[in-house]
């Protein structure tokens with residue numbers, strides 16, 4: 001174990017795999033995430049008897065991803081072997097839930113959930129963190145990794161890295177909206193897996209693995225340009241608008257939902273990436289990774305995190 005402590009802000013797939021790479025090489029790593037769960041945009045929401053996937057749910061073919069380092073390929077191959085994910089045509093999908101895959105990626109990592117980094121002092125190497133219940137804490141580090149979307153990185157760096165703001169100006173992220181609903185209908189009676197129109201894609205959730213479960217659960221993803229139009233609304237309005245779409249599209253009548261929620265992904269998808277696999281600032285001892293560095297998918301995020309980890313190991 002090295003004496004140096006690396007703090008990673010963000011437990012999305014890029015932060016988790018960066019952490020895994022470092023921990024497997026003997027580094028001491030602490031990962032902080034503001035969410036109640038890890039995984040970031042690989043997101044699973046559980047309610048009474050229902051499981052929803054309102055973020056990413058399909059992994060591109062990792063056997064054919066040119067940028068994925070060997071370490072990452074092994075992780076995805078092992079997930080397939082352990083029956084956490086399975087091939088569906090050109091893609092891989094979690095067998096039960098995205099959370100299973102995320103938890104598999106987070107095994108053996110020291111992660112603190114519900115801890116939001118609210119400010120950084122790169123000179124003193126300190127982070128102010130707001131934890132559960134609003135408690136503020138200070139944490140120090142030897143090396144810092146930011147595995148968060150570009151605008152959030154910009155806010156935290158707060159001009160302490162020369163030219164960072166202008167560097168990431170060319171990166172473009174797209175927002176999106178989603179909503180989750182469960183209905184007191186036996187899911188066995190519904191054969192379809194998807195419904196769609198030009199505005200939305202409705203995903204019928206596979207809750208069958210929860211055997212006690214008898215709810216019909218739908219996640220509504222929005223398509224462009226409708227997503228752009230509605231994402232400015234609050235979550236409640238998003239939910240109402242998307243419920244209307246469901247009622248129009250699903251070819252049978254639905255009772256009042258037993259669970260309903262709207263969701264906004266402010267930094268949902270990369271439209272224009274930075275074009276570097278990661279960023280590393282030697283003087284400030286700060287690394288930055290995420291899908292937006294070189295692409296837009298889970299594998300781009302994974303590659304970015306692992307490559308940054310390997311750069312840190314070579315220092």
Ligand SMILES: Cc1cc2nc3c(=O)[nH]c(=O)nc-3n(C[C@H](O)[C@H](O)[C@H](O)COP(=O)(O)OP(=O)(O)OC[C@H]3O[C@@H](n4cnc5c(N)ncnc54)[C@H](O)[C@@H]3O)c2cc1C
Nearest residue numbers: 010012013014034040041056058117268290291297298301
């Ligand atoms: C609706 C949707 C569907 C998608 N579908 C697919 C798909 O099917 N296949 C695919 O390959 N890709 C898909 N994507 C893209 C994919 O989700 C992303 O490329 C990938 O998950 C990005 O991972 P990341 O680690 O770079 O970032 P993120 O997953 O965004 O992780 C960042 C983490 O940082 C945390 N964080 C942010 N700020 C702070 C802070 N100040 N303090 C502490 N923690 C902080 C967040 O809580 C989050 O957990 C989809 C994206 C969306 C939005």
